[in-house]
Amino acid sequence: MKVIDGGVTAAIGFEAAGAQAGIKYQGRKDMALIYSRKPCKAAGVFTSNIVKAAPVLWDKEVVTHSPYAQAVVINAGIANACTGRQGYECCSNTAKTAADCLGISKDAVLVASTGVIGMQLPQDKLDAGVKKLAELKSDSMEAGLIAAQSIMTTDTVPKQAAVSFEIGTKTVTIGGMCKGSGMIHPNMCTMLCFITSDIAISKELMQEALSENVKDTFNMVSVDGDTSTNDTLIVLANGMAENPEITTKNEDYYKFVEALDYINTTLAKKIAGDGEGATALFETKVINAVNKEDAKKLAKSVICSNLTKAAIFGHDANCGRILCALGYAGVDFDPDKIELRLENDENSILVYKDGAMTEYDEDEAAKALASKEVRALVDMKMGAASACAWGCDLTYDYVKINADYRS
């Protein structure tokens, strides 16, 4: 497997575009299109929130019942959530406009929205935006980047990843883009993520690989504990790499899973590191837990703790808060047995052992915590299971962004 540049246009046959539709943001691109020259098999995972945005309802229909998908239309600024029947009709109308412009079937068009909850989308602006996108679409790397930029809300950087690998004599490529900064606590997948591949694979196996993998990747990310109404992760595969179609869990399947895991992990970490107001990616790795489920609960509890997140912002090695968060995770353990390390890429400092803090050097710890990527490593000393979770620090800017997000 080789990490390559690019995003949703990296794989053969995929085009993308971004355009300024003036839906809510002014003076920036706020709509994006992903288009495949050939029909794609589609897999998707969606928010577990009871309150589901209209595009989530629409996309579930398409992924479940349409024979294939060929395009995704995305807008930023308004989430089309809590919008009732009118919101759902908006999805249908937008898909119709895109289908007409692209010469494809309406039920092959996925839609996605991100932004403010409760407002209705202006259909005329959406339709005009879709027409622009259809004209602008291109398979260039730049087009992929523009699409990734166009779906940003409070994100500070566009988020892309791509890899390629060989199946026999054929090169298979997977690329993806995502957005997400606030209301990030995915419980099926992240806010919006789109992955394209030229791989030939059965729809069932692609869905299975996706559903399994999100549990260890996107579902282990939290910025603020709020599971969005719009979480959507779509994978499109158009088969244009011409590998023998993967229909069983053979060696080729596991190559695909490995590549998908890389893309998902990379994008998930980018979302965590670019959490609203964040100055650092905060990873918690739990090792030697009794089982995977426990390891995940413990890791996620730590990265979700507001107090821990604020301490990370302050470069304060306040490991008591990490211990506290482990303690209320709902997992049984002996606090006297575990060990805790604070780490960055250069240093690893043992801060807790034998039921008490070690006599570590506070300055050294503060220095380690002043990195862009910080890790808590928790050794449970109980079993052999491990898990990682990714979050970020809690900052003044998080409050600022969210106290006046709508204004």
Added chain:
Amino acid sequence: MKVIDGGVTAAIGFEAAGAQAGIKYQGRKDMALIYSRKPCKAAGVFTSNIVKAAPVLWDKEVVTHSPYAQAVVINAGIANACTGRQGYECCSNTAKTAADCLGISKDAVLVASTGVIGMQLPQDKLDAGVKKLAELKSDSMEAGLIAAQSIMTTDTVPKQAAVSFEIGTKTVTIGGMCKGSGMIHPNMCTMLCFITSDIAISKELMQEALSENVKDTFNMVSVDGDTSTNDTLIVLANGMAENPEITTKNEDYYKFVEALDYINTTLAKKIAGDGEGATALFETKVINAVNKEDAKKLAKSVICSNLTKAAIFGHDANCGRILCALGYAGVDFDPDKIELRLENDENSILVYKDGAMTEYDEDEAAKALASKEVRALVDMKMGAASACAWGCDLTYDYVKINADYRS
């Protein structure tokens, strides 16, 4: 039942004191004592966190195994959590010092600590503090207030409540004090709360009343979702009101429960409203849910949502975030059926109905949210159960307080 002034010294036979021991804070009182002239029956509820502070372990022993309790020694500044064997020995030594000063048994002394996790308490300063407290103790209302002030950490106001009621010809009084501002997400009770009463009641019934009542009061409060290692709620009853001892669930018992509920609710709301950095108490009331458990989950999910809390700080009627928090609470409901109101003491604004936002006046809503006490009223329209939860807004000051709490 009559609401009266005062706190832990309101009931007959209770004395209190505060003193400057210089444990961590300088230039302020940081230790408190509660003392009863007669031995008390004691009931207690404690943190469910696996990582329990040493005083929690000590107090559980006293409440469970000692025939009675007669004093509580409290310090602020250092939590005596994650302190291993040395931390527990410190509790034992402090109890011994207090017992000697007060002429009571060591196993009748409860201890409690709040502050930084991981540091050891200085025994010499504790012992000197205990001696001062024993000399200073008094049954005056002022002594109760000083005790309440002395246990504050990031609290901005002392927190007390007291009521009296009649049993036959006897007046019974219950008073309490608590502290708590950060790491507040009680899952047995709040951080530190001490309630004194002169009622005569059996230990078993008092414990039962307490254990039941905290579920609807302190356990429905959250400032930041972090369940502390030190949560402790102790009730002491010395019988000096001379009512006929309550040994069955008779009318007198329910009078006691009503008074206890008032004290617990009042103190719980004071903790929420004085959450670290908070500018407003944020109450969420869920009505007409299928059952109480659902109502509680829904209410608590809303007051725990960082995004909602930040919106409250910004006086932004961002009801989409409230809908979102209801949606991931883990309770099944139909988003098209429920109604949501934003309220303060003067106004009640219907903001969501029939699956979409209403056309409410944004300025009017912002004005309502600019109050010191703000309420979200959620009508599930499914059943007859209701619940209240209390939190606060998320502010710059929360981040500030917690990014450099230890320095």
